[in-house]
Amino acid sequence: MANPFFSLLLFLSLFPTPSLQSKPLPDLTSPYLSPSTIFPNFQKMLRTFKIFTYEPPKDFTFNTPAESLFYSSLLNGPFATQNPNEAHLFLVPFPSDLSTRSISRFIRDFRTEHPYWNRTLGADHFYISCAGLGYESDRNLVELKKNSVQISCFPTPHGKFIPHKDITLPPLNPSPLAPPQAPPNNRSSRYLGYFKSNGQVGLLNQLNGDPEFMIESEPSDELTYAERLEGSQFCLFLYGGDVSGIGEALRFGCVPAVITDCPIQDLPFMDVLVWSEIAVFVGRGGGAEELKGVLRRTCGDKYERMRALGVTASQHFVWNASPQSYDAFHTVLYQLWLRRHTIRYARREWS
Incomplete structure (x- = not known):
């Protein structure tokens, strides 16, 4: 007589367990949530x-x-x-x-x-x-x-x-920069991080004088600003502060590092982009050392991929006086278009 336990194992083996089935890997060559659609x-x-x-x-x-x-x-x-x-x-x-x-x-x-x-x-x-x-x-x-x-x-x-x-x-930068002169992966970075600030805030005070970081209130001119973006691996942004340069950081291959105390739920184009593939998010609690540790751990093969995907995604952050396909205006409209299907409620009277 067959052992009922082994009979049960044989029966179960014919049906794959859903939780153990392999899941499709994300398309790491694209910054999009649904690259095929x-x-x-x-x-x-x-x-x-x-x-x-x-x-x-x-x-x-x-x-x-x-x-x-x-x-x-x-x-x-x-x-x-x-x-x-x-x-x-x-x-x-x-x-x-x-x-x-x-x-x-x-x-x-x-x-x-x-x-x-x-x-x-x-x-x-x-x-x-x-x-x-x-x-x-x-x-x-x-x-x-x-x-x-x-x-x-x-x-x-x-x-x-x-x-x-x-x-x-997405933020509108009043003075957009000219496109970068070279692809982001064909240049060396002088700084680990760059931060443009109108005032010293929190942990960024601890980075003053650190040779790996460039912190300044305002670049002397647009050319200098472009050089800062091209010469930095990461561009630092404080969530809740001035984020107007985040699109240009992406375009120049400077990976955004967003400093925040809580998960961010209102990022632009969350229905379109995989933000974890084009930006880094760092808490404030660990201070400058934790920030530097996160940035250093991100360097390497993953970093070059993030940089390239960020450049691809940057087209959606460009505002044009006359809108062009895939720019900021059209990508916002695309998110509205994704929301066009709604439930038709039966009309009811309110007292």
């Missing part, structure tokens, strides 16, 4: 995506250049439609200084005049607010905050960003 999907977005913009409550301008450039590019580009019935998403435009009471009144007015908000309770709508909106008890503001996509600026103030729903605009 992003480009065909991007082309489909360019052909089909339509956005309807409600009439704003008054003439206005945004507080930041990135907001203004995104808004004007959208209104003047091929994605804008005057026919709400063909729109995938709806933009709710309001000035940055509009009070929450006025925003609530604005939403109340167009939800009674148009049917589109009530079909999804605002889930196929989005708004632009660099500082982000907080939580309010008003019914209109609750639906706007919880259901609609918020486009804010990176980094967003604490508590005003909902991961997996909201989007951040």
